[in-house]
Amino acid sequence: MVVEAEKRWYLSPGTEQGLLRISITVVVAFAALGVVLGLLSHSFAIIFDGVYSLIDACMTVVGLLVVRLIAASNAGGLRNKRLIERFTMGFWHLEPIVLGVDALLLTGAAVYALINAIGSLAAGGREVHFDMAVVYAALTTVASFAMWRFQLRANRRIRSSFVALDSKGWLMSCLISGALLVAFAGGLVVQDTRLDWVTPYIDPAVLALVCLVIIPIPMGTIRQALADILLVTPADLKHHVDTVAGQIVESYGFLDYRAYVARVGRGRQIEIAFIIPPGEPARTMEEWDWLRDEISDAIGGDTPDRWLTIVFTADPEWAD
Structure with a gap:
């Protein structure tokens, strides 16, 4: 059998x-x-x-x-x-x-x-x-x-x-x-x-x-x-990620963000770096992880074929 x-x-x-x-x-x-x-x-x-x-x-x-x-x-x-x-x-x-x-x-x-x-x-x-x-x-x-x-x-x-x-x-x-x-x-x-x-x-x-x-x-x-x-950026996915990242920046008072998006076969590679104001009050790791979860849910498509990296930094050089 x-x-x-x-x-x-x-x-x-x-x-x-x-x-x-x-x-x-x-x-x-x-x-x-x-x-x-x-x-x-x-x-x-x-x-x-x-x-x-x-x-x-x-x-x-x-x-x-x-x-x-x-x-x-x-x-x-x-x-x-x-x-x-x-x-x-x-x-x-x-x-x-x-x-x-x-x-x-x-x-x-x-x-x-x-x-x-x-x-x-x-x-x-x-x-x-x-x-x-x-x-x-x-x-x-x-x-x-x-x-x-x-x-x-x-x-x-x-x-x-x-x-x-x-x-x-x-x-x-x-x-x-x-x-x-x-x-x-x-x-x-x-x-x-x-x-x-x-x-x-x-x-x-x-x-x-x-x-x-x-x-x-x-x-x-x-x-x-x-x-x-050649890792050409898909316009529709980039627009969606930009929309989500822009809303997060506005909601939490961040300075800016950088988004990097690529489609590789069935895989979706997304990297977002948020630039926070210098001297921003410290948050616990659990709070940053909660914010990452919020961003992940807003982007959607949480499958094994999505590679999502979210970074928070006060130094713009780490985002570029």
Whole structure:
């Protein structure tokens, strides 16, 4: 019974890690099928679909490892003392790196396939076994659409960046497979007719079209990952922190404050230094902690993914 419960948790659609494991399992199966049937049908478009899925699966595995590290670190369940000593600030910074590399690899694969498709068109195209290609395209279109819808619904509650990117990958796979299905079905219809001369160009033409469509899709993820890596301050979070800090300054008669905000993956790093008037009457540590609690509650979002530091000083140099 314990083993069965562990298996259910391992592939649970209610957890981020479970969703990623389900996705990896399905992706690897269809990636292998795509490469094999692509070689048998002589379709580079199908081979690209399989390789594209395989890259996505490999990066999802890396993403899953990062998710586990972040979860274990936040829960205090990390047992590796060396990791704890080397990453005292946590593992949030790994998330945008993995997301950015994943998006870059997918974009690079699509650009490479586009160049090959253009070269194949210039060389006169290639002959494809359309019957086998149609079967593969139909199967992958249905499976990809089902996985996209499944992850989209499950992630409404989890709100995971990794699952969101993975669901985009399934949507792209669905678009690729759908385009392949239409093209290969058309090739099967016109085969051995007066339009038979078109058939060698179908595979590279549809591959080029699909690549042109999917290349821009990961760009948003790349931009966000780059912003997180460079610690670009989120305007909405900074405005909220400034509002809270300004109210505290006004309420308690402080001189000023300095706020430093960054988004790193799912992590939110907030540092606020309040400048108090020189000669301010002394307060007990309990009173300062009570004030920190008030500020923390006003900022909100008190989760393991929030890193909040609040400092009180009479010397502005300590705040800058």
